Structures are given as C-alpha cells and as structure tokens.
Amino acid sequence: MVSKVRYAKRAGTLKPDEIREMIKITSNPKVINFAGGLPAPELFPVAEMARATGIALTESGAVGLQYHATDGYLPLREKISERLARLSGVNADPADIMITNGSQQGIDLSGRLFVDEGDIVLTESPTYSGVFNALKVYLPEFVGVPTDDDGVVPEAFEEILKRYGERIKLMYVIPDYQNPSGRVWSVPRRAAFLELAARYELPVVEDSPYRELCFEGEPRPTLFSMDKSGMVVHLGSFSKILAPGYRVSYVLAERSILDKYIYASQGAFLQASTENQVAIDKYLELCDFDAHIEKIRTVYKRRCELMISLMEKEFPESVTFTRPKGGMFALVTLPEGKNARDLLKTALAEDVAFVVGDAFYAAEGVVNTFRVCYANMPEERIEEGMRRLGKAIRAFAAK
Amino acid sequence: MVSKVRYAKRAGTLKPDEIREMIKITSNPKVINFAGGLPAPELFPVAEMARATGIALTESGAVGLQYHATDGYLPLREKISERLARLSGVNADPADIMITNGSQQGIDLSGRLFVDEGDIVLTESPTYSGVFNALKVYLPEFVGVPTDDDGVVPEAFEEILKRYGERIKLMYVIPDYQNPSGRVWSVPRRAAFLELAARYELPVVEDSPYRELCFEGEPRPTLFSMDKSGMVVHLGSFSKILAPGYRVSYVLAERSILDKYIYASQGAFLQASTENQVAIDKYLELCDFDAHIEKIRTVYKRRCELMISLMEKEFPESVTFTRPKGGMFALVTLPEGKNARDLLKTALAEDVAFVVGDAFYAAEGVVNTFRVCYANMPEERIEEGMRRLGKAIRAFAAK
Numbered sequence: 007m008v009s010k011v012r013y014a015k016r017a018g019t020l021k022p023d024e025i026r027e028m029i030k031i032t033s034n035p036k037v038i039n040f041a042g043g044l045p046a047p048e049l050f051p052v053a054e055m056a057r058a059t060g061i062a063l064t065e066s067g068a069v070g071l072q073y074h075a076t077d078g079y080l081p082l083r084e085k086i087s088e089r090l091a092r093l094s095g096v097n098a099d100p101a102d103i104m105i106t107n108g109s110q111q112g113i114d115l116s117g118r119l120f121v122d123e124g125d126i127v128l129t130e131s132p133t134y135s136g137v138f139n140a141l142k143v144y145l146p147e148f149v150g151v152p153t154d155d156d157g158v159v160p161e162a163f164e165e166i167l168k169r170y171g172e173r174i175k176l177m178y179v180i181p182d183y184q185n186p187s188g189r190v191w192s193v194p195r196r197a198a199f200l201e202l203a204a205r206y207e208l209p210v211v212e213d214s215p216y217r218e219l220c221f222e223g224e225p226r227p228t229l230f231s232m233d234k235s236g237m238v239v240h241l242g243s244f245s246k247i248l249a250p251g252y253r254v255s256y257v258l259a260e261r262s263i264l265d266k267y268i269y270a271s272q273g274a275f276l277q278a279s280t281e282n283q284v285a286i287d288k289y290l291e292l293c294d295f296d297a298h299i300e301k302i303r304t305v306y307k308r309r310c311e312l313m314i315s316l317m318e319k320e321f322p323e324s325v326t327f328t329r330p331k332g333g334m335f336a337l338v339t340l341p342e343g344k345n346a347r348d349l350l351k352t353a354l355a356e357d358v359a360f361v362v363g364d365a366f367y368a369a370e371g372v373v374n375t376f377r378v379c380y381a382n383m384p385e386e387r388i389e390e391g392m393r394r395l396g397k398a399i400r401a402f403a404a405k
Numbered sequence: 406m407v408s409k410v411r412y413a414k415r416a417g418t419l420k421p422d423e424i425r426e427m428i429k430i431t432s433n434p435k436v437i438n439f440a441g442g443l444p445a446p447e448l449f450p451v452a453e454m455a456r457a458t459g460i461a462l463t464e465s466g467a468v469g470l471q472y473h474a475t476d477g478y479l480p481l482r483e484k485i486s487e488r489l490a491r492l493s494g495v496n497a498d499p500a501d502i503m504i505t506n507g508s509q510q511g512i513d514l515s516g517r518l519f520v521d522e523g524d525i526v527l528t529e530s531p532t533y534s535g536v537f538n539a540l541k542v543y544l545p546e547f548v549g550v551p552t553d554d555d556g557v558v559p560e561a562f563e564e565i566l567k568r569y570g571e572r573i574k575l576m577y578v579i580p581d582y583q584n585p586s587g588r589v590w591s592v593p594r595r596a597a598f599l600e601l602a603a604r605y606e607l608p609v610v611e612d613s614p615y616r617e618l619c620f621e622g623e624p625r626p627t628l629f630s631m632d633k634s635g636m637v638v639h640l641g642s643f644s645k646i647l648a649p650g651y652r653v654s655y656v657l658a659e660r661s662i663l664d665k666y667i668y669a670s671q672g673a674f675l676q677a678s679t680e681n682q683v684a685i686d687k688y689l690e691l692c693d694f695d696a697h698i699e700k701i702r703t704v705y706k707r708r709c710e711l712m713i714s715l716m717e718k719e720f721p722e723s724v725t726f727t728r729p730k731g732g733m734f735a736l737v738t739l740p741e742g743k744n745a746r747d748l749l750k751t752a753l754a755e756d757v758a759f760v761v762g763d764a765f766y767a768a769e770g771v772v773n774t775f776r777v778c779y780a781n782m783p784e785e786r787i788e789e790g791m792r793r794l795g796k797a798i799r800a801f802a803a804k
Contacts, residue, residue, distance in 0.1 A: 010606055011636070011662065012574060014521045014543070020668040023475075047467035055470060056462035059680075063455035068446035071454060071648035107506045107652070111674040118542060122413045139672040143517060144413070175411060207409055237410070249470035251679030253506070253652075263410065269419040273538040275510040279678045280650030281458075 016143040023139050024365050034357075038391035040378040041359045043185065043334065045246055047382065049302050054293045055249060055285065062288035063281070070284040076271050078105030078256070079283035085290045086242070086256055093218070096231045096240075098258055104267055107278040109215060109255040110136060112241040113178070115270050116211045117141040119263075120176040128166065128177035130158060132337065132366035132375065134185045134213070137178045146175070148368035155328070157181060157191030160198040167206045176209050181229055183216040186366050186377035187337040188310075188330025193226055204235035209263075215243040215255075216333035218299050221307040225332075236260040239267075244286055246334070247299050252282040306334065306381050313380040313388050320396025322403055334381035337363065340374040344402075347373065352402045358394040415542040422538050423764050433756075437790035439777035440758045442584065442733065444645055446781065448701050453692045454648060454684070461687035462680070469683040475670050477504030477655070478682035484689045485641070485655055492617070495630045495639075497657055503667055506677040508614055508654040509535060511640040512577070514669050515610045516540040518662075519575040527565065527576035529557060531736065531765035531774065533584045533612070536577045545574070547767035554727070556580060556590030559597040566605045575608050580628055582615040585765050585776035586736040587709075587729025592625055603634035608662075614642040614654075615732035617698050620706040624731075635659040638666075643685055645733070646698050651681040705733065705780050712779040712787050719795025721802055733780035736762065739773040743801075746772065751801045757793040 063070050077083070083100035090096035106112045113136070121127060123145040129137055131150030138148060149170065152162040158179065167174065179199075181191040191199070203210050212229045230240035243255035255278075257267050271277070289295070310330050317327050317338070327338040338360075340346055346362045353359060363375030378395075380388060462469050476482070482499035489495035505511045512535070520526060522544040528536060530549030537547060548569065551561040557578065566573065578598075580590040590598070602609050611628040629639035642654035654677075656666050670676070688694070709729050716726055716737070726737040737759075739745055745761045752758060762774030777794075779787060 011608065012519075012571075012606070013665065014517070014519050014524075014574070016521075017518045017665060017669070020518075020665055020672070022668055023671040044472050047471050050467045050470040052462065052466055052470060056459055059462060060455055060459045063451065063458060067451055068449045069650075071449040071451060071650040072446050073443050073644075073649045107674050107678070108676075110672075114673045118413065119416045119419075120411075120413050122415075125413075136672070136675075141672075143669070143672060172411075175413070207411070209410065245472075249680070250472045251468075251470040253674075253676070253678040266412065266416060266419055269421055270416070270542070272422040273419070273509075273535070273540075273542060274513045275506050275652075275674065276535075277507075277652070279506070279652040279681050281648070281681060281684075282678050285680075 016145055019142040019145070024135070024361070036357050037354070038358045038387055038394060040391060041361045042382060043379055044382050045250060046302070046305065049305060050249055051293065051298055055289055058289035058292050059285040061292070062284040066284045070281045072280060074277050074280040074283070076104070076268050076277050078103070078278065079280065079287060082283050082287035085287060090258070094228050094231060096228060096258070102258055102261060102264060104257045104264055104271065105278045105283055106255045106257055106271070107253040107275060108245060108250070109213060109241045109243045110140060111275065112255060112257045113137055113140040113211065113213065115257070115267050115274065116176060116239060117144040118270050118274070119266050120209055121146045122175070125175040126170050126173045128174055129368050130179055130184065131368060131370055132186055132363060132372070133178065134180060135365035138365070138368070150368035150370045153189070155189055157189070157195035158199050160195065160202060163199065164202055167202060167208070174206070174208060176211065177203065178211045178213065179229070180213045182214055182225060183219055183330060183333025185216070185333065186335050186361070186363065187328045188333045188335050189328055190226060190331050196226065196229055196232055200229060200233050203237065204233070208237065210238045211241060212238055213241045215246045218247050219303055219306060219334065220332035221303065221310065222331060230258060239263060247302065248286065248289070252286055253278060254282050254286050309380040309383065309385065309388060310336070312385055313378065313392060316389060316392035320392050321399055324403070325399060335377050335379050338376050338378060342374060345373045346376040349376070349398065349402045353395060353398040356394040356398045358391050358398065360395070415544055418541040418544070423534070423760070435756050436753070437757045437786055437793060439790060440760045441781060442778050443781050444649060445701070445704065448704060449648055450692065450697055454688060457688035457691050458684040460691070461683040465683045469680045471679060473676050473679040473682070475503070475667050475676050477502070477677065478679065478686060481682050481686040484686060489657070493627050493630060495627060495657070501657055501660060501663060503656045503663055503670065504677045504682060505654045505656055505670070506652040506674060507644060507649070508612060508640045508642045509539060510674065511654060511656045512536055512539040512610065512612065514656070514666050514673065515575060515638060516543040517669050517673070518665050519608055520545045521574070524574040525569050525572045527573055528767050529578055529583065530767060530769055531585055531762060531771070532577065533579060534764035537764070537767070549767035549769045552588070554588055556588070556594035557598050559594065559601060562598065563601055566601060566607070573605070573607060575610065576602065577610045577612065578628070579612045581613055581624060582618055582729060582732025584615070584732065585734045585762065586727045587732045587734050588727055589625060589730050595625065595628055595631055599628060599632050599634070602636065607636065609637045610640060611637055612640045614645045617646050618702055618705060618733070619731035620702065620709065621730060629657060638662060646701065647685065647688070651685055652677060653681050653685050708779040708782065708784060708787060709735070711784055712777065712791060715788060715791035719791050720798055723802070724798060734776050734778050737775050737777060741773060744772045745775040748775070748797065748801045752794060752797040755793040755797045757790050757797065759794070
C-alpha cells in the first residue's frame, strides 16, 4: 500500500470524467442511453477502413510502423488542406497543419500554450464539458459567455471582455452544431464575435468536429477563414465523420502559433499514430468520403427529427429544448428550480439515461438542463426511449 | 500576421526538440547518421502486422473504429499482464495497467501528477533528453544524480535526497540499457536505490522501453517488481520491440496512483488509438513475438559489438565510451575541456553525425559527451561511419 503520495497541486482537480464514467454505468443493455456521445457504430465503414489500412501498410512498408515527424504524415496533411479549401474556403498550406491524437489533445495543448494559473478562460455557456476536464489542470478560472440560438451574444461577450480585460487568456468555442446544444452560430454573429476577439487580442480555439454533419444547406464559414487577426486556432477531426478509434485530428493555426503546438507536442506525446495517419490517408485516396459523410448526415438528420417530434409530443410544455441543425446532440431545459440530477434518478428507474447538464457550464450554477444524443440509436429505440423519458419527466414534474 | 500573442509562462520553455530536429538535418542520404534513435525499420514485421491488423479490424468490427474507455482494450491489457508475469516476475492485474499514446505521454502525465513549479525532479546523469522536454513545462528544477556503469551511485543519491528534502517530487530513471548510455543497473544497486527512495517517500518513474533488448542472459528484475513502497510507476512500450508507429505503451502502477493517471488522461487525450490496440492485441495472439524480439536482439547485439570494436580501433585512447549490454545506444566521452558541439561541425564535414550530449544532463554543464545509435544501421555503414568519425575525432584532437 502507498503510505503517502505528494501529488502536484493540479492533481487535486482530477476526478473521473462524468460522461466517460456514465458509459460504464449505462452499459446495461436494458438502459436506453441518450447519455453517450459516441458516433453510430453501424455507420462506420469497417470493410473500407480494413481494406484501406491493409493497402496502406503494404504499400508504405516500414513507414507506417516507424516514428514520424511530429507535424504529421505529409500526404494526409495535403489531403486535409485540399478538403479545407474545397469545403471550408480555408486557404491552408499543409505546413499550417499538425496532426494530433484526437482533438482532446489539441485542447490540452491550447491550455499548455496559453493558460497560466489564475488566468481566465472563456467558454460558451453551455459548452463541451471535456474542455473543463482538459484545461482545469492549468488552474484557470472559467467564465461562461451567454449564448442564444444564434451563438455567443455580442453584448454579453463585450461586457465580459471589458470586465476582465487582460486576465482573459483564451476562449474556447464550438460554432458548428455544438456539443451539447446542436446550435450553429449565424454568420453575422461570427463576424461580431471575431471583431471583438481581435480588438481584445484574444486567442480563440475553434473546435469543429461536427461541422460537416449539417442537416440543411452548406455549413457556415469557419471562424478561421473569416478571421483577420491570426489568433484563431482551428481544431478539425476525423472522429465524428470517420472513426474515433483511429485517433486522427488536427490543429490548423498561423505558422508561428502552430510551431508552438509542434514543440509542445514533442514534449507531450511525440506524435499521433503513424499507422492511423497512413490508413486514413489511404482511405481518403481510395474511398468516397463525401458519400460516406452524406450517409451519416442523412441518418443523423432523420434520428434528430424523430427525437424532436417525440420530445414535442412527450414532454410537458414547461420543458424546452434546442432544435439542432446538425451534429449529434440536443439540450433540454427543465423549468427553473428543477434539478436535472434529481430527474436522472427517476429516469434511470425507467431504464433511460441522459447526461446531466451542470458539467456544461463554467461557473454559472445552471442545474436544470440535460443533454440527449440521438446519433447512435436506431429509431425504434429513440421512440421507446423518449416514451420512457417523457413518463419520467411527467412523474418528476408532478412531485 | 499575428500582432501580439500572450502565451503562458511555460510556453517560454518550448523550443524544437534537438534530436527530432536533427532527424531533418541528417536526412541527406550521404550523411551516415548515428544521431537518430529510431528502431531498425528492416526488422519491422510489416507483413505480420498488416495481416494481424486486417484480421483485428475484420473480427472486432466496429470496436476498433470506436471510442474506447481510457484505461485501454482489455484483451491487450490481459496479454501485457501475462507477459509481465512470465518475463518480468511482475504480478500485475490488467486493472493495474493503462494504455498510453507512447511512453512520452506517460512521462508527461507523470509531470502533470507530481510536479509543481519550483519542485525538484531528479534524473540520472546522463538521461533521456525527452524527459526534460516533457517535464520542463511544469517548471521544475532538474537535478542530475551521478551514475556509473552499475547505475545510480547510492551515496550521491542519498546526499541529494538529504540536501533537497521534500522539494524533490519525482525521480525519472531508465534502469535497463539506458538511453543514452546503454548501461544497465546491477541488482544490488536497484535494491539500494529503492531502499533510499522508499525512505524518502519519493515517487519513481521507471521508464523501460529497452528492457527486452538485452544482449546477454536475462534482464534484471524491474524496480516495480522489487519495490515494496508502491511508489514506483513503470512505463512499458511496444515502440522499441514492435512498432513505434503504432502508438501503444502502458503505465503500470499501484491502483490509487493509476486512477490519477486515468483521470489525467481523460482530460489530456481521452485515449490511445483503439485501432492500434486491437491490432497489437491480435499480433500478440497470432504471431511469435518472442521470436521477433530475439531477432532484433541478435541483430542489435552484432551491430553493437561491431561498433564498439571499431571505436576501440579508430578513436584515440583519450576518448572513452560505454559498453552497452543491451538497447540501442552508446555514450562517448571526449577529454575534459573538449566540446562535442565543436566536434559535430568537423564530423558533419565528414558526412557523419551524432547527438551532442549536453541535452542529456539536468544542469551539470557536461559538454564533452555524445551519443551514437548502432541499432538502425547496416554493418558496412557502421564501418564506414566509424572510420569517418574516427578521422573527425583525430582531426579535432589535433586542433
């Protein structure tokens, strides 16, 4: 037994990530689990990835098994650069791109580069809970910036920028089909946001894993492509549109900033998997990735519309929820004064689960929201799950 | 252009990793490069890994492409546990093991858990330069502990423990066939070291990537297996004995400490590649891993013996060097007052390269050593390279 371990101060912030722990709790197949955030496994192109991986390994020989430079496999970065130009209007050289072991690693690196103890990190309110989990080890203070259905509210953002001034060192945002709300920022809001961020010289991390999972028309332009300050760092990923088990995401940033990400990565983890990189590169070469994404988009859209229609039918009027235009999640809001953590107990008794929303807020003390994921569930289970959840909410409301 | 970026204080420590940068400089095929630390690519079991990977993906279906719990793929952790019991006398449950994206990530996590600004981190003198690169972002003071051919010198270690007391928060060691010296600690030295570490309640990170690359007899028992304090964290890896391009390494630690590594990993990178994990698991199931390691061992031993015999022949007597008993590296020491960085210029003019040793020392100011890697070079190139290096050293000595 360990007698006495003297950990670093930041280790005191560490506890199990609630969502990942929830995955364990809800592994009981009886539970209809809206809590997870996993992509639909039945849509994974398993055979195509197996084929592409095999060909990549055979063709690249020892390359796929060997160490690689930290910035990443050049043919893959070239293909990412081409995709960004074609689909996102982003003019990025492969040298502006570094491959990471998932975008969570990109968030951690951002904290490492920008956040000292006591600094302020801004997030949307609500935001992805994993950003707190990644950055809290750098011991900042988190401040949530009010949002509505169109994105960050500029007046509220400006007030916060004025109030905290140079203490603010970083802002983390998900403008496209956000986790947990499914919301997308309007173009005017993007412009207003960037104008303010540039005026206050604020580095912005634009996390963009859901951008291509849009349910109508074309995605909005990225903050990175609209920005003129050079202070927007864009995180892209294959996790939600191809396969998260291959850990291939990327950081796109102005060259001098990207260099810092590269140096930080050399110390932190050397490099993302070479094998995963050559495999995804070969998949992009051999397979119809656009058609694959279109397939995901179609299925997720149908599931989303079904879930929304069921929530409209099953939930009392006092319960509101977002109408996602893409992505994987919707956010439900209970009446003021209700605690979603209490509702979860009732829901689990009905064998249905969701993620309590309190983890999505910096320090606003919001306890009456929860997140539901429609992405990875067959329609009949969404129907049965929402029936159960409606029953739980009505029973809970009557308490 | 970026006008003004306010980075975190720790970002000021970041600069390109010299060894990884050196790889770029020496990519000219004319240069005989003893600088790299890459495993021999011609020994990679490319066909077997391609086959195992293909079978793993086909059999595991969506599992290999999906997110996975942070601790790692259980069948793989079970196989690691069996291997540790069989080869290292380590009695470890799979639940004592967490998979990381390479051992560099394990070193970073150790800093995250144990090191506050101003704390002291001990290393062997010399040590793997990547440990400084990983841990310097936690802003410690590094102190090198004197070593000789048998390992850490206990008297010197105790003196340092007494001098700095509770300021010392962590010690990082590579007891087996160390990078950069190829030295292995004797068993009595291991016992003496552990006795002192336990008395001072010092967490020890035992980095062990080279352990199975031993050239004679059996490897010595690990610190982890000899330790009774529960404070030794063991880092194991497939990088040097199978394929570093698959980023699969592991942390083995007492359960309460391992939990902290898991929580820290959830924030830092979520998980290592699922696909890489199922692939290596399948390789271990289908292929003769022991025979593969024996092959590497045989080739590296022959290359090492050749290099040592050539250094004995080509180098002046005033130049000394270690006699590796395993691993990939030897350390050369020039006479006092000489600087290996100056020698490198002469060597590069002869189209031969090595890694200057100053990066292997905490703060001892040693400038007269350099590292040579014999692992990844055919014998005729070792011969030609050592001839050139001998010529450079003699020319340099005559200056």
